[in-house]
Amino acid sequence: xxxxxxxxxxxxxxxxxxxxxxxxxxxxxxxxxxxxxxxxxxxxxxxxxxxxxxxxxxxxxxxxxxxxxxxxxxxxxxxxxxxxxxxxxxxxxxxxxxxxxxxxxxxxxxxxxxxxxxxxxxxxxxxxxx
Numbered sequence: 001x002x003x004x005x006x007x008x009x010x011x012x013x014x015x016x017x018x019x020x021x022x023x024x025x026x027x028x029x030x031x032x033x034x035x036x037x038x039x040x041x042x043x044x045x046x047x048x049x050x051x052x053x054x055x056x057x058x059x060x061x062x063x064x065x066x067x068x069x070x071x072x073x074x075x076x077x078x079x080x081x082x083x084x085x086x087x088x089x090x091x092x093x094x095x096x097x098x099x100x101x102x103x104x105x106x107x108x109x110x111x112x113x114x115x116x117x118x119x120x121x122x123x124x125x126x127x128x129x130x
Contacts, residue, residue, distance in 0.1 A: 020072040
């Protein structure tokens with residue numbers, strides 16, 4: 001992004017909120033589920049917390065961007081199913097042991113860090129592509 005340096009963390013959080021509320025809100029009660037965060041974990045080991053990819057949202061909001069994305073999606077449509085999507089976690093290795101944020105179905109607006117492998121058998125929490 002050409003002007004990334006001019007965007008403060010507060011502005012980035014507002015942009016994320018506005019975007020998610022606009023899109024999810026537009027389809028409120030019309031869509032069964034949303035892939036809220038897609039492939040946030042890096043394929044290679046890095047120094048970022050949780051081994052998260054170095055992208056715009058991470059640079060501006062840190063690993064909390066994942067929590068914020070789920071929180072904003074839940075606010076925009078409290079009844080929709082929310083998913084984290086990741087690939088290559090079925091194997092032993094970096095992604096299989098990385099901890100990510102998951103939205104629990106039974107606890108509104110609560111996030112927990114869990115090993116990705118714990119989510120593998122629960123389609124309500126994680127989509128896997130083999």
